[in-house]
Amino acid sequence: MILTWDQAPEEVYPQLKIVAPIQKLVSETLVKHVDEPDEHSFPRSNVNLLAQHNYLGLLTPKEYGGLGLDALHATYAIEQIASVAPATGFVLLLHLLTANRIAKAGSEYQRRKYLPKLACDTLGASAWSEKGVGADKAFLNTKAYLQDGYWRLNGQKAFCTGAGQAGVYMVMTDTTDGKGFFLVESENAGLVLGPQMDSMGLQGTHSGSVGFENALVADEERVGEPGKIGPIIAFDMRSGLHSGIVASGIALGTFRRLLDTVRQNLAFEKYESVRVRVSSLAIQLSIMRTHVYALAEQASKPESERPGIEAATMTAKQFLSESALQMTSDAIAIAGTVGYLRETGLERLHRDALGIVIAAPINGQVLGSIGESLRIKDTASHLYKV
Ligand SMILES: Cc1cc2nc3c(=O)[nH]c(=O)nc-3n(C[C@H](O)[C@H](O)[C@H](O)COP(=O)(O)OP(=O)(O)OC[C@H]3O[C@@H](n4cnc5c(N)ncnc54)[C@H](O)[C@@H]3O)c2cc1C
Structure with missing residues (x-):
């Protein structure tokens, strides 16, 4: 299907179900972040609006409290929102990616624990990158080792979108068996927030550093098997x-x-x-x-x-x-x-x-x-x- 430059996607994709509320959100209620004088502020009111409309749960299956919609709907929401508030669109994208990974790769315990709140009012974030490590993440400085049924996490993540705003972080670490993923809640006593990045753009995403100082994480919070996170x-x-x-x-x-x-x-x-x-x-x-x-x-x-x-x-x-x-x-x-x-x-x-x-x-x-x-x-x- 072909879309022209400014064409409303619903003309081409009549199956889109959330057109009127998204358009109302974009034109009437969303803070148009591009026009905000303070670039550094996190678009909290926009995120709250998304939460009120259940859009944080756009892709989450209905049985876990979400709307159970598909990638076409997510694309529509993100594109339209980003046209007036790119940082909000980016935060929504990273949140949906995190929730989607839990839905697809998480255990049933993790799905029941996290998906309903991620569909409701809690932001998810991904803490993978580190300063000076590079895109391939070949060697991470953040390590996790298992002791008495708990993983102990130590290290410093950087560039994490929604740092300090998210309730759940999906953290990539090195383990003795290879790379692993862990879900860490913002209340974890070993989670230490660092400064926000002073980046040249997208400052509203609050990308920043998230540190772990002997953060204890139960084995139930491990997503997938260390060394086998490629899928x-x-x-x-x-x-x-x-x-x-x-x-x-x-x-x-x-x-x-x-x-x-x-x-x-x-x-x-x-x-x-x-x-x-x-x-x-x-x-x-x-x-x-x-x-x-x-x-x-x-x-x-x-x-x-x-x-x-x-x-x-x-x-x-x-x-x-x-x-x-x-x-x-x-x-x-x-x-x-x-x-x-x-x-x-x-x-x-x-x-x-x-x-x-x-x-x-x-x-x-x-x-x-x-x-x-x-x-x-x-x-x-x-x-x-x-
Ligand atoms: C706005 C924003 C938000 C972000 N949010 C998050 C987040 O939420 N969570 C998170 O974990 N990270 C986040 N990041 C970090 C982002 O994931 C990394 O910046 C990205 O993975 C690139 O890594 P790097 O900067 O270390 O690249 P580097 O590896 O340092 O890149 C250096 C140079 O090498 C090139 N290069 C790298 N790999 C290859 C290759 N295989 N072949 C050829 N050339 C290559 C690059 O193009 C670049 O020119 C965010 C970054 C930005 C800008």
């Missing part, structure tokens, strides 16, 4: 959830702002070249949105009907984030000095777009993985290994 990471790649959706939202918000700006300063009326450049961005946006929704539609099908979706997700993330970055930069140049001013919000969207390029999987890693799979003539199995 859990693969769930992300098969879920249809990826930060390229936020990039699509950023591009949509950018395009709308640009159009408003050039209409107001009459450049659109006066200059053929401005109309041509805006039109070429419209085409680019149409391709981006078509890609995002086609992937979401595929990810909403049963597992057996998603051939090649890991590779498609990786390439979508790369293509969409690079396209959004280029679009935000072009939009500023087309708008002229007014676009260069912070007040139009375009420069902030540009900084946010760069954050998506760097967010996992970082684009160089995507290209590296595709290159490796082409080298060994294997199109899928080398993608995004940890």
